[in-house]
Amino acid sequence: MHRTGELYGQFQTLEQQKESATLGMWTFLITEILFFGGLFMTYTINRHTYAQVFAFSSRTILLSWGAINTVVLIGSSLTMAMAVWSAQVGKKKLVTIFLILTLVLGTVFLGIKAVEYHDKYVEHHIPGLNFDMYYCTNNPSVCHLDDAALAREKKELKEAEDQSGSQVAVNAHSQLFFSLYFGMTGLHALHMIIGAGLLLWLIVESMKGRFTAQYNTPVENIGLYWHFVDIVWIYLFPLLYLIDRH
Amino acid sequence: MPEEHYLNATYGIRSWLLTTDHKRIALLYLASVTFFFFIGGIFATMIRIHLLTPQGYLVTPETYNKLFTMHGVAMIFFFLIPSIPAVLGNFLVPMMIGAKDLAFPKINLLSWYIYLVGGGFVLYSFATGGLDTGWTFYTPLSSVYSNSAVTPAVIGIFINGFSSILTGLNFVVTIHTMRAPGMTWFRLPLFVWAQYATSIIFILGTPVIAITLLLAGLERMFHLGFFNPALGGDPILFQHLFWFYSHPAVYIMILPAMGVISEIIPTFTRKPIFGYAFIAGSSIAIAVIGFLVWAHHMFLTGESTYAALAFSLLSYLVAIPSAVKVFNWTSTLYKGSISYDTPMLYALGFIGLFLIGGLTGLFLACLGLDIHIHDTYFVVAHFHYIMVGGAVMGYVGGLHFWWPKITGKLYPEFLARMAAVILFVGFNLTFFPQFILGYLGMPRRYHNYPPEFQVLNVMSTAGASILALGYLLPMLYLTWSMRYGKVAGENPWPATGLEWRTPSPPPTENFDVTPVVDWEPYDFKNRPDLGLATPTGPALSPAHGDD
Amino acid sequence: MTAISGFFGEVRVSEHIVSPKLYILIFAALMVLTGTTYFAAQVDLNQYFAALNIIVALVIATCKAILVILFFMHAKYSSKRTKLIIISGFFWLAIMLSLTLGDYASRSWDVH
Numbered sequence: 038m039h040r041t042g043e044l045y046g047q048f049q050t051l052e053q054q055k056e057s058a059t060l061g062m063w064t065f066l067i068t069e070i071l072f073f074g075g076l077f078m079t080y081t082i083n084r085h086t087y088a089q090v091f092a093f094s095s096r097t098i099l100l101s102w103g104a105i106n107t108v109v110l111i112g113s114s115l116t117m118a119m120a121v122w123s124a125q126v127g128k129k130k131l132v133t134i135f136l137i138l139t140l141v142l143g144t145v146f147l148g149i150k151a152v153e154y155h156d157k158y159v160e161h162h163i164p165g166l167n168f169d170m171y172y173c174t175n176n177p178s179v180c181h182l183d184d185a186a187l188a189r190e191k192k193e194l195k196e197a198e199d200q201s202g203s204q205v206a207v208n209a210h211s212q213l214f215f216s217l218y219f220g221m222t223g224l225h226a227l228h229m230i231i232g233a234g235l236l237l238w239l240i241v242e243s244m245k246g247r248f249t250a251q252y253n254t255p256v257e258n259i260g261l262y263w264h265f266v267d268i269v270w271i272y273l274f275p276l277l278y279l280i281d282r283h
Numbered sequence: 284m285p286e287e288h289y290l291n292a293t294y295g296i297r298s299w300l301l302t303t304d305h306k307r308i309a310l311l312y313l314a315s316v317t318f319f320f321f322i323g324g325i326f327a328t329m330i331r332i333h334l335l336t337p338q339g340y341l342v343t344p345e346t347y348n349k350l351f352t353m354h355g356v357a358m359i360f361f362f363l364i365p366s367i368p369a370v371l372g373n374f375l376v377p378m379m380i381g382a383k384d385l386a387f388p389k390i391n392l393l394s395w396y397i398y399l400v401g402g403g404f405v406l407y408s409f410a411t412g413g414l415d416t417g418w419t420f421y422t423p424l425s426s427v428y429s430n431s432a433v434t435p436a437v438i439g440i441f442i443n444g445f446s447s448i449l450t451g452l453n454f455v456v457t458i459h460t461m462r463a464p465g466m467t468w469f470r471l472p473l474f475v476w477a478q479y480a481t482s483i484i485f486i487l488g489t490p491v492i493a494i495t496l497l498l499a500g501l502e503r504m505f506h507l508g509f510f511n512p513a514l515g516g517d518p519i520l521f522q523h524l525f526w527f528y529s530h531p532a533v534y535i536m537i538l539p540a541m542g543v544i545s546e547i548i549p550t551f552t553r554k555p556i557f558g559y560a561f562i563a564g565s566s567i568a569i570a571v572i573g574f575l576v577w578a579h580h581m582f583l584t585g586e587s588t589y590a591a592l593a594f595s596l597l598s599y600l601v602a603i604p605s606a607v608k609v610f611n612w613t614s615t616l617y618k619g620s621i622s623y624d625t626p627m628l629y630a631l632g633f634i635g636l637f638l639i640g641g642l643t644g645l646f647l648a649c650l651g652l653d654i655h656i657h658d659t660y661f662v663v664a665h666f667h668y669i670m671v672g673g674a675v676m677g678y679v680g681g682l683h684f685w686w687p688k689i690t691g692k693l694y695p696e697f698l699a700r701m702a703a704v705i706l707f708v709g710f711n712l713t714f715f716p717q718f719i720l721g722y723l724g725m726p727r728r729y730h731n732y733p734p735e736f737q738v739l740n741v742m743s744t745a746g747a748s749i750l751a752l753g754y755l756l757p758m759l760y761l762t763w764s765m766r767y768g769k770v771a772g773e774n775p776w777p778a779t780g781l782e783w784r785t786p787s788p789p790p791t792e793n794f795d796v797t798p799v800v801d802w803e804p805y806d807f808k809n810r811p812d813l814g815l816a817t818p819t820g821p822a823l824s825p826a827h828g829d830d
Numbered sequence: 831m832t833a834i835s836g837f838f839g840e841v842r843v844s845e846h847i848v849s850p851k852l853y854i855l856i857f858a859a860l861m862v863l864t865g866t867t868y869f870a871a872q873v874d875l876n877q878y879f880a881a882l883n884i885i886v887a888l889v890i891a892t893c894k895a896i897l898v899i900l901f902f903m904h905a906k907y908s909s910k911r912t913k914l915i916i917i918s919g920f921f922w923l924a925i926m927l928s929l930t931l932g933d934y935a936s937r938s939w940d941v942h
Contacts, residue, residue, distance in 0.1 A: 275888065
């Protein structure tokens, strides 16, 4: 087991090793662009085909949670960048502090996501699991709908029926939205969980004082991964939460 | 033969299963891709036997669907795609650039294990009901209606995708950062250029098939509706996503083979390759333009006429860099000192068969013509000419060419040349009749056919038995040569390239001292260090295994 | 610091240390952009121009992404090779999106 910071056998110099590691991480992130890209492609076609149902379905997700999560995640990118800076200027204790902050913010994000997913479960908006867009209008108290919201939702369901043709069709088409919602945010959350694991490892290593101005490649490269996950969310937020809020 | 080399440096099963030596990993892959070649070959045998009679007497129609599906899945994902990159690429890329190993040796080993896990899922699928959707997994058959073991299969292929991605990532980083001093991009062997181009496709294409099959699998498991029209989904969307990878995948299969040919031809013509920069550039061009043609697989399934026009035009464009290569290889032969060693026989066969396969691709890219020959045996013949006549011959030829380096032994030359000829004859007898069958209208993926097509089908099956012999012979004599073959020496052909400056087999670290490169590639005149002709000395003739 | 010869000329493996001030400035910009997209979604922009809402949302998201890539991910201070790799990734996604959407968009052009 190599200690971080040592020269691995296949490399000639530490420069080469660092360059390889960073190039490797960037190349991996490119594969992630295409991986998420398939989902974005599916989303694009389906949103175009079912514009009204997608807009209506999007409105049943609480906007404030999404907005807070966006702020939280961008904040965690800031703390991650600060962790890299701390390592670059040799402030070892700060590295650990900023890494912990990043992990905390990431956990807050995941916690909010868990709340959102629970809400969707309660409202019967989980595809493949007694999905029913009409559940909330039939059980307004469970879904926390006041009279005004209930009336609005009934009206939107009627409009959706006109667009899609029938109640069954409305359910099918909005299930598409929620499949994509869970698929995209779920895949994103999985990447965040992996990122959290990587951050934990970084925190442990940083507490041993391993990251210095001369050697901080893991912090930088895991930082690249973390920022990428942030960028995915930067696109998910408008696409899933802000379809039509007017 | 050297006393200590990578094969005997350490002993025991753990030293192989936990190796990070790129050369050992290459051999691990050699064993596993050969295994899947057998699996795919067994299905092919059953298909050809079944098609001996118009009504088909071997299997039921449902089972026939499973045969061609499993043949395709095994051959494409677990044999063709990994073959040259994971076997020859892994072995040679570090040596060709003067490095001790790839940039990420542990990830290299991980790639192999991921491949095994993916393969395991697919074998489980084969064993528990098989797969009847076609290797193309079109929806909603695969995601809704099929009663076969689709879910484990898509999981297996999904997992296997990461093996490809990591291999491609490893190659790209290695080629960028680990070239020896003096090894500039334009001094690289063309095989390395080919691996680089292939790796671009691995990196940019494979993630898309991964997410697509994941979505299809989720659809099947949870009754979602992405690609199911009954739930508002779109099967054409699946096809767009599927072919966005699967078309570039065919370039994954052919580019490395072209790289092999670019190494063999100069060696056995004993002169530099004609148009090095153009061959290098055309590899990149094929990789890039190959991403722009995918919907030519969808001309008849419902895309718009205008999209079809655009993709047809682009498909003609992608043929140009391939043609550039064929012209350059042929020009290399001109006024060369040609010797017909076994690798050269495979290379020459490749050029002819790839030409036929490639040109017939243009027939298919022509919209009006495709209406008649789409989904017929014409397509089957076309892609087998490229994948078998092209890619597999490149792979087998490459195995022969580098066999002395990999094992330190020579194979029996006369037998090897015979096997190459048998393979060539068997291949053409198998697949040329299929062009005619397709043109006459015999549909593909059908378990039966009109009686007037029987003669050609019988010819095809007869050819397949000869082809099988052509594959079996190398498996036997190559294995035999590992123990009983003549000692090869450092550079039996002789060939240029850094890998030929090491002992055969090479030591684990490849080079005791990092080489400093100050010569141009394929320079057969000025390399006395390789035993090649100097301007004043005589030309040396290559060694043969049974002289 | 060593220079390694690369396809795009010398690759200098050196560190450019971005100051915390700049990071905070970028963070502030990202917050402003987030707020803008949040409030823009509450306004019906589609009455002025077809699909203006989604266009605005995507433009803002892209600006945010560019800021994160350039400054948080240090792309601005990275080699040409790194920049090419980043651009290639997005370009390839654009290939997938545009050619596929081209198919869907041109379906209605057929005469019948």
